[in-house]
Amino acid sequence: MKTVSVIIPTYNRALFIKQTLESFVLQNYPNMLEIIVVNNNSTDHTLAVIKELSAKYPIIKYYEEQRQGVHYARNTAIQYAKGEVLYYTDDDMIADPDLLTNLLQTFEVNDKIAVVSGRVLPKWAITPPNWILKYCLNAHLSLNLDETPLIISDQMINIFSCHEAILKEAIIKAGGFNPENTKGEWIGDGETGLSIKLLNLGYLQAYNGSSIIRHIIPETRMTQRYLNKRFANQANCDSFTIYRAANGLSNSKLFANILRNFMTILYKSLVTPWHFLRARDNWRITMAQTFYHINRITYDLKLMTRPQMRNLVLRDNWIDLNN
Structure with missing residues (x-):
């Protein structure tokens, strides 16, 4: 199976990123080369948390990106990553131990697959109100509950950058992630734009429902x-x-x-x-x-x-x- 670099941009998530990093340290995937954390000007104690964990787990590597914007952090990581596949996630996620094993095997199905995603389940900080459960178990909270074992498509499917594996050679050809959250303002279409560029290059997308990550949903997002x-x-x-x-x-x-x-x-x-x-x-x-x-x-x-x-x-x- 392909080698993989896990990439985690971070900004002021000291309360969550320790759980995220430890969940990837515990992955059972044999060809995970590194966990790359890109600090995008955090002002809380995120840096202290990362340094503590990187000293404990040498697989964690730390870099900085001073241009504010998550797309800068994601794209900067490409030049440091050694893996054939770049797995992108966020700093408020908790991975199941077999996430990478299940996700990366999808690339073996078809050599035109450039990007693969999977299930994103909620980890509620508090009991959510009924209206959240009724209306927001979807893209409104970057969730995907679809249990479908495998979908391969030459059309757009739901792929979130919090749970996304991409061939390194493909993302370079496509020109990387488009802008999205930049200095607090959303100016572009991020991973959606990247998916469109990859499809235009003739690549396929895939979804593997057996690969699961959990998105921490704080109370502030249930409003x-x-x-x-x-x-x-x-x-x-x-x-x-x-x-x-x-x-x-x-x-x-x-x-x-x-x-x-x-x-x-x-x-x-x-x-x-x-x-x-x-x-x-x-x-x-x-x-x-x-x-x-x-x-x-x-x-x-x-x-x-x-x-x-x-x-x-x-x-x-x-x-x-x-x-």
């Missing part, structure tokens, strides 16, 4: 405020993806998109209080959708008025920026 923010961030991602897919849009088309989103906001602003007054909890989703459409407008206005924003969106290669 309406967080859901609104999640939808707003998704709006930025979608505007980025749509503009790239068209290789740019004219101002008239962007303005037409703005008008459509404005009309949708008017509709959502009426139905949200209606649902609330009738004690229907779907008001939470329609309210979050309002934030989505507001941000679609804001992002498209930036594309209309800022040439540097248009150039950023159309950039393909983000690895070169790290050299």
Whole structure:
């Protein structure tokens, strides 16, 4: 089976990253070469936690990326990684011991597979409210509960960067991860954009439901405020993806998109209080959708008025920026 480097960008997650790192130290995969932690300007005691663990477990290697943005940290790690496969996860995840064994065997099924993901289950910090269980056991919390043993596709499937194995040669050809959370602002489509670039190069994607990781969900993510923010961030991602897919849009088309989103906001602003007054909890989703459409407008206005924003969106290669 292929050699693998585990890559974990981190930013101010001292409370969680110890659990994450220890869960990967305990992996039963025989060809794991290293665990690469890339500190992206943490201001809490994350660094102390990493240094303590790296002294205890030499397999853990530490690097820094001072440009704020998770895509910088992910792409920077490529130049240090020795594995044939780069496994990306986040600093608030806990891996099952056989995660890598189950995930990496997928690459042996078809030599055109470039990226593989698997199940992302919740690890709740507190008992979640009913509306979270009803509406958010999905991408809203970066969860994927699908138990399907194997899916191989030349089309987009749900793949989250918190549980993603990628052929090193393929990610280099694709130009790395697109931007997403950059200095607290979501400006791009991250792993979605990377998946699109890989598919355009003729690679396949795969999903292996036997490979499981658990996502720590703190109380702060079980709120309406967080859901609104999640939808707003998704709006930025979608505007980025749509503009790239068209290789740019004219101002008239962007303005037409703005008008459509404005009309949708008017509709959502009426139905949200209606649902609330009738004690229907779907008001939470329609309210979050309002934030989505507001941000679609804001992002498209930036594309209309800022040439540097248009150039950023159309950039393909983000690895070169790290050299």
